[in-house]
Amino acid sequence: MIAALRTVFEEVLRQPMPELTSETAFADLPGWDSVTHLALLLAVERHFNIAFTSAQMVNMKQVGEMVAALEGANG
Amino acid sequence: MSSAPRIALFTDSAPQLLARELQAQAQAFGGIQLQTYAFTSPLAVQEELTAFAPDVVIVWLCAEAVNDVCPELPEALFSLPYTFIVSTMVSRDDGTCGSAALTWHHSLKRRILQWNSRLMQLAESHNNLHLVDLDAIQSRLGRTTTFDPRLWEAASIALTPKATELFAKAILQTIAALRGSIKKVVVTDLDNTFWGGITGESGADAVNPDAPGHPAYRAWLRTLAKRGILLAIASHNDRPAVEALFQTHPLGFTLDDFQACEINWDPKAQMLTRIAAALNVSTDALVFIDDRKEQREQVRAALPEVTVPEMPSDPANWIEFLAAENLFEIPQITEDDTLRVQTFKDATLRASMAETLSREAYIASLEQTLIAEPLNATNCERAAQLTQRCNRFNMRGTRHTAADLAHRTGWVYRLRDRFGEMGIISAVILEGDIIETWVMSCRVFNRDVERLILEHLKGVAPIRGDYVPTERNTLCASIYQTYGIPPATPTL
Incomplete structure (x- = not known):
């Protein structure tokens, strides 16, 4: 799942991404800012065909939280 | 507006997605220079606006920020000498009044409708105010494709990326039309x-x-x-x-x-x-x-x-x-537009005469009357339209908007001949005794009209002017020489 997220991030941010771990903070990704963050969230939603809650959109700060949200949505 | 348009953006939504989308779509203009201002008090940032000298000021007040009271339409702002592009508010309903929302004046739906109606009135009476219909974009996309409440809650973003894309496109189409890129x-x-x-x-x-x-x-x-x-x-x-x-x-x-x-x-x-x-x-x-x-x-x-x-x-x-x-974007439709096809039909009559007579005889037979009117608040819209449309007779390749011309001095010229009224077919903008802009409709080429216009101007006061070559205006090159108009810039 983290590998799939990495591909989506590279497409949205248009830059190569480093290896991602659960602890990677979105704010540390190359090319990230508060506006591209929303584009990232929407792209991840489309890719996995899920919808984040508004609370998740506001609160997720690390890759691990996003993975948990995705697993919760599918589970 | 001869190079990349400078755009100031006033909005009470978060502006970043729109700003990015405008930049991305604006390659046709060679990019844009964009500054955004949060819409608290536009008049307070007037100094910065003067320093930035925008070509266009976009005002986007979003319906989502409307609660008990609609934001005041910044009517005082529109009296500043800029070209404004203002967005309609998207229609919203909170489901509290059912169908009575249309008839109860304090319903959210009705207040937004009235705000849009007032905006349309202002656009009719202000030459420098142009509208973009964001509500029509919402109608085409549907509410749920236009507005994602999570984006609003998370970051005060009032439009989805898809709606933002269409909004930016509509804005840039309006700017292109104001710069003269229109289909005829x-x-x-x-x-x-x-x-x-x-x-x-x-x-x-x-x-x-x-x-x-x-x-x-x-x-x-x-x-x-x-x-x-x-x-x-x-x-x-x-x-x-x-x-x-x-x-x-x-x-x-x-x-x-x-x-x-x-x-x-x-x-x-x-x-x-x-x-x-x-x-x-x-x-x-x-x-x-x-x-x-x-x-x-x-x-x-x-x-x-x-x-x-x-x-x-x-x-x-x-x-x-x-x-x-939206193939036929145009900043305003004037009486000359509604007359255009008829005057064109008249022109074919004139053309067939031109084929059979000598040039002097042809021009005499037209029985032309040229009427000069000082530039004023009513005719400056048509004058601006002429500068946007005319390429071949545009002495210095200049373009103006109605906002630019509202406080300028100059003349518009109406032409009438034996076939009928042709409307306003030329405009001259003066800077002191210098002709800063001179445009003339191609409908009246080869009928001596340029000589009549220069005679009128010389009769009022001595004038000077320069020809500035553009890709398309070579036919203007020797007119000033032919009629003895001295150059504005001294020759070395």
């Missing part, structure tokens, strides 16, 4: 476009004007003509067969309703080039409509500046598609 002519194919079926065929392929989609298409062309777009035909056919069809079938048109007809077997790109020449426009002012893909692609390859909409295969879908394409 629609060129239509005939078989399976103007009517169903193919001329000369029988049976299932026989000509049927009432086949689904075609009457609506012809009605759309009629509406375009009423609002000043010239009509032309580009058809692979034999002319006598087409003339016979126009006689025998009720089409709502005669061939005289078309200002140019290319009915032959030449490649359509050649037809379009000749149509543009005959109508005194550049090919980039043409829209070409043809039901056949290979014809459309041939024209796109040969003349990329012609707009060629990719027509849906089912003609029943054409009007919805053409409406969404």
Whole structure:
């Protein structure tokens, strides 16, 4: 799942991404800012065909939280 | 506005997505310079606005920020000498009043409708105020595709990325029109476009004007003509067969309703080039409509500046598609637009006279009267429109908006001849005794009108002027010399 997220991030941010771990903070990704963050969230939603809650959109700060949200949505 | 447009953006939504989208779509202009201001007090940032000197100020007040009270329309802002593009508010309903929302004045829906209505009134009375209909974008996309409440909650973003893309496109189309990129002519194919079926065929392929989609298409062309777009035909056919069809079938048109007809077997790109020449426009002012893909692609390859909409295969879908394409953006429609087709028809009468008489005899026979009016708040809209439209007679290649001209000095010229009223056909903007702008409609070339205008100006006060060459205005090059107008900049 983290590998799939990495591909989506590279497409949205248009830059190569480093290896991602659960602890990677979105704010540390190359090319990230508060506006591209929303584009990232929407792209991840489309890719996995899920919808984040508004609370998740506001609160997720690390890759691990996003993975948990995705697993919760599918589970 | 001669280079990349400088755009100031006032909004009470988060501006970043719109700003990015405008930048991304603006390659045609070579990028834009964009500054955004949070909409707390626009008059307080007036100093920064003066320093930034925007070409365009976009004002976007979002319906989502409306709660108990709609934001005041910043009417005082619109009296500043900038060109404004203001967005309508999208319609919203909170489901608290049912259908009474339309009739109870304090419902959210009604207050937004009234705000939009007031905005439209202001746009009618302010030459420098142009509207973009964001509510129409929402209607096309639907509410849930336009507004994502999570984006609003998370970051005060009032539009989804998709809606933002269409919003930016509409804004840039308006700016392009203000800079003179407007379409002036629609060129239509005939078989399976103007009517169903193919001329000369029988049976299932026989000509049927009432086949689904075609009457609506012809009605759309009629509406375009009423609002000043010239009509032309580009058809692979034999002319006598087409003339016979126009006689025998009720089409709502005669061939005289078309200002140019290319009915032959030449490649359509050649037809379009000749149509543009005959109508005194550049090919980039043409829209070409043809039901056949290979014809459309041939024209796109040969003349990329012609707009060629990719027509849906089912003609029943054409009007919805053409409406969404927004091919005929224009900042304002003036009386001269509504007169244009009629004056063009008069011009063909004049042209046939010109062929038989000597130049002097022809001009005398026209019995022209030139009427000069000082530039004022009413005619400056038409004057601005002339600077946006005229390429060949534009002495210094200048363009203005109505906002630019509101406080300038100058003259507009109306021409009347024995065939009728031609409306305002030239505008001169003065800087002291210097002609800063001089534009003239191609409809009145070769009739001595430029001499009449210069005589009027000289009769008022001594004048000077320079010719500045552009790609298209070579015919202006020696006019000042011919009529003895001294240069504005001293020669070395």
